[in-house]
Amino acid sequence: MASPRVAFFDLNTANAGILPELEAAALRVVRSGWFIGGPEVTTFEKNFAAYVGASQCIGTGNGMDALSMVLMALDVGEGDEVIVPGHTFIATWLAVSKLGAVPVPVSVDEDTYVMDPEAIEAAITPRTKVIMPVHLYGHPAPMTRIMEIAKRHNLKVVDDAAQAQGAEVDGKRIGSIGDATCWSFYPAKNLGALGDAGGVTTSDDALAANVRKRGNYGSEKKYVHDDMECMNSRLDPMQAAFLDVKLSHLDAWNAQRREVAAFYNDALQGLPLHLPQVKGNVVPVWHMYVIRTPKREELQAYLQEKGIPTLIHYPHAITDQRAYATLKSELEHTPAMQQARRISAECLSLPFGPHHTREELQMVVDAVHAFFAENR
Structure with missing residues (x-):
């Protein structure tokens, strides 16, 4: 590693x-x-x-x-x-x-x-x-x-x-x-x-x-x-x-976050990924950049081997947590929780923040492209 x-x-x-x-x-x-x-x-x-x-x-x-x-x-x-x-x-x-x-x-x-x-x-x-x-x-x-x-x-x-x-x-x-x-x-x-x-x-x-x-x-x-x-x-x-x-620095940092998200959106287009989108008359602040792929586990391991850490937000649907075991049978087959389970199985958060350099972001993008080139 x-x-x-x-x-x-x-x-x-x-x-x-x-x-x-x-x-x-x-x-x-x-x-x-x-x-x-x-x-x-x-x-x-x-x-x-x-x-x-x-x-x-x-x-x-x-x-x-x-x-x-x-x-x-x-x-x-x-x-x-x-x-x-x-x-x-x-x-x-x-x-x-x-x-x-x-x-x-x-x-x-x-x-x-x-x-x-x-x-x-x-x-x-x-x-x-x-x-x-x-x-x-x-x-x-x-x-x-x-x-x-x-x-x-x-x-x-x-x-x-x-x-x-x-x-x-x-x-x-x-x-x-x-x-x-x-x-x-x-x-x-x-x-x-x-x-x-x-x-x-x-x-x-x-x-x-x-x-x-x-x-x-x-x-x-x-x-x-x-x-x-x-x-x-x-x-x-x-x-x-x-x-x-x-x-006093928040607006500038959020503007930088939007620039990072725009870079990822442009650089990852065309790959078999579900990319986040902006909808409605909104100004998002991009706390995280979350992609989805059925090959989430393989992609995460590949990036880790390349020295690129990722996280999963969130790895389990809430009704699959022991804290909500009493509600699982009632809710697990609802459209909301079936969707949540699917998102949790596919989502992956890429390195993200207002202080990442363009060189660092390019490393992430290149590694993601390389993964899909090797796993067509």
Whole structure:
């Protein structure tokens, strides 16, 4: 096996370019004496809310806490149904299940991997309470249509934007469209902290106050606790300071991601691959570049031998995970989960990020071409 010639995603290079700013932010936090809450958290919350076009941002410990806190604030519980994508990261489902609610999977678009609005409409029942789109791999879900469906059926929309910082739909940034938008700032995200972090944006002030309370032991006033459905989940001041530094670079990094995706799209045309596409009046932010092929295992091994690492997002359909064994028999034959199983068997994420050089990208492309030349 060859030593890696190309990083899958190079966090060190990404951080090195802004290292003086990050070091200054860290020093500022240490000297401030504020280690829980305080001005760094308030500043980032204000700036990120303004960036996405929402009135409120609530910092959380991570992305899954953000999802859970919003569902708690919307009183989602036992027996309620939440419509989710069949193909997504498991955290989307787990946030629903931990409250005793039922995740109802729907199919995704084969080219963009985001929810199919027609599938959403067909999945609505009298028990449906929330629609939870996921802007998977950085491609925005069709939020305008989803909001129309939700309004027609008196439902809430809580979108999972863990992979979509900066994405737009119909001229509006993700984070300003749904009733609440949940974010992960895990280090590898387009806007990533140097540890775990998350957040919620909304323009519903009452909902924002409720979400903030759910992350503070159910308390708005010290030692006065209103809700048992709550947690201790806060955005750390150090991470808030790092995120505020990175926020000023996000648009430039996303533009570079779009250039990398365009290079891959052009260079891989004509191969027996299912390439990702952009659909609708959207601005994607290309968190990942995911191809599909029935020869996924062979291609991955071949690239690894050439020193090119790849990852699989995600290798198992959620109903094939032991955590959801009780739902498997009920859901595994639905169109959504049959599709999810097929995507999981074929998808492969190529090295991708705003800091890859053209030489590195060409190495990846040449190796993919070589594989298919040898495996016609």
